[in-house]
Amino acid sequence: MRRRQFLGSLAAATALAATGCSSSTGTSSSGASTGAGGQTVKLVFRQFDPPTEIAGLTKVVDSWNAANPKIQVKLETLAGASDYAQQFSREANSGSGPDVVQLGFVNVKDLAKPKILLPVSDLAKKSQPETPVDKFLALDMNEFDNKTWALPWTVDTFAMAFNDDVMKASGRQVPTTWEDLRDSAAAISKGGKAAGFVFAAASSAGAGQWFALNYYMWSKGFALVKQDGKAWVPGASTDQLASAMDYFNSLFTSGATPKSFQTVEQFTDPQIVTGVATGTAAMALMPPQTLRQARGTSQKVMTAPVPDGLKDGSSHLGGRSLGINAATKNPEAAWEFVKYLNSAKAFESIPQYPAATTVLKAMEVPAGEEGYQKQLPHSRSFARYINGPVPVPTLQKLSCAAFGAVYSGQKTSAQSAKELVDALAVALKG
Amino acid sequence: MTLAAAPGRSARRRRAATPYVLLAPTVVMLTILFAVPAVYNVWLALHKVTPYDALGEGDYVGVANFESVLANPLTPLSARNTVVWLAFATVALRLVLGLGLAVLLQHSVLRRMRVLGVARTIVLLPWMVPPTVAVAAWKWLLDGRTGLVNKILLQTGAIPEGIPFFADLTWVWPSIVAVFVWRELPFVVISFMAGLQAISAEQYEAASIDGADGWRSFWHITLPNLRPIIAVIGLFITIGAFNNFIYVWLTTGGGPGTFTQVLATQLFTTAFVDNHLGGGAAIGLLMSGFMLVFAAVYLLTVLRRGDD
Incomplete structure (x- = not known):
């Protein structure tokens, strides 16, 4: 009898472990929430921003919990995990994981394909958010198979951050074209007090130069891949790519950018952020969160649109979405919470640009961030890449390595451009 | 009954x-x-699978993953870098420097000067530093603009402008090897010190009576006695270096361009950047197969020499 009880307990414990429940905390979505019958529903919301940047979000979640005693949300932070989407997929595939998950736009399609997200378009048919779903920015990044799989939450882009003191001392205006940027930055660098323009020019797979490369290419009318009828093909000729490589290489050869930035991987690197803030660098491309770090050091950091940034589609519209785990036992409660996070009230405390257009229009732009305000209406999402068959990180890997090969002299621009076109063609074939 | x-x-x-x-x-x-x-892993290598697929999901593709790995123009460069810089340069340097330091740390002069403990601690220190911290420190030291090494070289007039060590084709591999050897050397030193302590003092005394100088003692007593340890440590660190990912990934990410790509970084990017787990698994299997053959040939050679 005792043995049978033991085996029974063992089986129950194994089953619990297999479903990924964490009954002790009572917070895991798929198993631990109490569900129907008037009991309290417990949801887990997982986000990946650093703990230092989520004071506003924490306040919003606390407000929700205070106002909704029947739907309690636990905020879970997975900071620093670059494979958060893959981790979520592993959990969701086994029937566990958070109920609501923050996702980069680029990840939504990967999670929609295996259907481990719940289509929010189905939930919206029953109950629309404060801003109707079709009025959200970047919806194209969240759609797959005629359904919307996650609700866009925040949007951002890169603006040209500059140190106002350095620019004034140099007597130069913030450049409006890429050629102007190189010439102004080279002149500032020659002054010897500051580097003219700095960017994360490393060759690694996730290097920050990815954004600058694309902004340049898009402003010149080409992209890495494009849809040609039903087929996807390389979106640029060898000559076009070689000219882009030559341009970025000229930033180093002209002295506009110090060569040491060829080892900098992240656009959040202190050499860039602190550099612009303290005036050892004049200009850099920054998204809003990074700019706020710089402005935390010096209010002299201002923004303007990136070169050619007022041309439609010459900069990207990035951001985060909120997805609902297909394995959640409380989809309606999760949807209510997602709707709340997209409300104007929530964005009073969340220091981000909302994807809900009605909320965005009513928002007061923080000081120093005018560049984003001017540029965002002209930004376009990475859907031009995401809808294709090659993962965006692969495009980033191939292009950063190809451009880096030219900076270092490993290859000529013609050789590297040809290899990039060939690699894109191979990747497109799958 | x-x-x-x-x-x-x-x-x-x-x-x-x-x-x-x-x-x-x-x-x-x-x-x-x-x-x-x-x-x-074998199953993955025979299927087309992404990290987002559920366990067991995937399309059977036969040996297509192996074919695409072998057809990838990056593979020969990665393989050459892995063998030449990781599996040979870092191993040879560690064996030579490790043996030299072990002999030095056993020397009676250090004991007489009462600095033996300090010297051993200094040699072991890098091993106590987590690899990520070691790489971060070296990246700071070797930074082309703000690095200490460049500042010293510039101030002494040795160079006209800062060298971005991890982005310069001439310096990038020596720099990675330097970080690798600095962090991983202590393991070799400790192993050789253990081997040296097992050699009886009588052998050296007898050699000394026969008129052998320090070099001849080292060549005819120390080295033959250490041969089994050199063989085993050599195999261990070669396998470790061949499979190593962290030093290249954290210092250069495979750059500049693709100049420092190695098989381990190619495996990682194939599996987790390109979302092609099957391709990554195929690279892993090829690496394991290569190391298996290497280990067999190495051990057979060493054992045969031991028999001789």
């Missing part, structure tokens, strides 16, 4: 089963930790 024999049979059975019962936990653990992942 039947009644009397039954307990005896039972006891014999229990005795016979005892080794199996005792071995069972180990077998189960080995199966879970080694056999299952190995078999799963």
Whole structure:
């Protein structure tokens, strides 16, 4: 009898472990929430921003919990995990994981394909958010198979951050074209007090130069891949790519950018952020969160649109979405919470640009961030890449390595451009 | 008689089963930790799978993953870098420097100067530093603009402008090897020190009486005695270096361009950047196969020399 009880307990414990429940905390979505019958529903919301940047979000979640005693949300932070989407997929595939998950736009399609997200378009048919779903920015990044799989939450882009003191001392205006940027930055660098323009020019797979490369290419009318009828093909000729490589290489050869930035991987690197803030660098491309770090050091950091940034589609519209785990036992409660996070009230405390257009229009732009305000209406999402068959990180890997090969002299621009076109063609074939 | 024999049979059975019962936990653990992942890896290598697919999902593609790895123009460069810089340069340097430092740390002069403990601690220090911290520190030291090394070189007039060590084709591999060897050398030193302590002092005394100088003692006593340790350590660190990912990934990410790509970084980017787990698994299997052949040839050669 005792043995049978033991085996029974063992089986129950194994089953619990297999479903990924964490009954002790009572917070895991798929198993631990109490569900129907008037009991309290417990949801887990997982986000990946650093703990230092989520004071506003924490306040919003606390407000929700205070106002909704029947739907309690636990905020879970997975900071620093670059494979958060893959981790979520592993959990969701086994029937566990958070109920609501923050996702980069680029990840939504990967999670929609295996259907481990719940289509929010189905939930919206029953109950629309404060801003109707079709009025959200970047919806194209969240759609797959005629359904919307996650609700866009925040949007951002890169603006040209500059140190106002350095620019004034140099007597130069913030450049409006890429050629102007190189010439102004080279002149500032020659002054010897500051580097003219700095960017994360490393060759690694996730290097920050990815954004600058694309902004340049898009402003010149080409992209890495494009849809040609039903087929996807390389979106640029060898000559076009070689000219882009030559341009970025000229930033180093002209002295506009110090060569040491060829080892900098992240656009959040202190050499860039602190550099612009303290005036050892004049200009850099920054998204809003990074700019706020710089402005935390010096209010002299201002923004303007990136070169050619007022041309439609010459900069990207990035951001985060909120997805609902297909394995959640409380989809309606999760949807209510997602709707709340997209409300104007929530964005009073969340220091981000909302994807809900009605909320965005009513928002007061923080000081120093005018560049984003001017540029965002002209930004376009990475859907031009995401809808294709090659993962965006692969495009980033191939292009950063190809451009880096030219900076270092490993290859000529013609050789590297040809290899990039060939690699894109191979990747497109799958 | 039947009644009397039954307990005896039972006891014999229990005795016979005892080794199996005792071995069972180990077998189960080995199966879970080694056999299952190995078999799963083979399965992955034969399928088209992304990290987002559920366990067991994927399209069977036969040997297509192996073909695409071998057809990838990056593979020969990665393989050459892996063998030349990781599996040869870092291993040769560690063996030579490790032996030299071990001999130095055993020397009586250090003991007489009462600095033996300090010297050993200094040599072991890098091993106590986590690799990520070591790489971060070296990246700071070797930074082209703000790095200490460049500042010293510039101030002494040795160079006209800062060298971005991890982005310069001439310097990038020596820099990675320097970080690798600095962090991983202590393991080799400790192993050789243990080997040196096992050599009896009488051998050196006898050699000294026969008129052998320090170099001849080293060549005819130290090295032959250390040969088994050199063989084993050599194999261990070669396998470790061949499979190493962290030093290249954290210092250069495979750049500048693709100049420092190695098989481990190619495996990682194929599996987790390109979302092609099958391709990554194929690279892993090819690497394991190569190391298996290397280990077999190496051990056979070493054992044969030992027999001679």
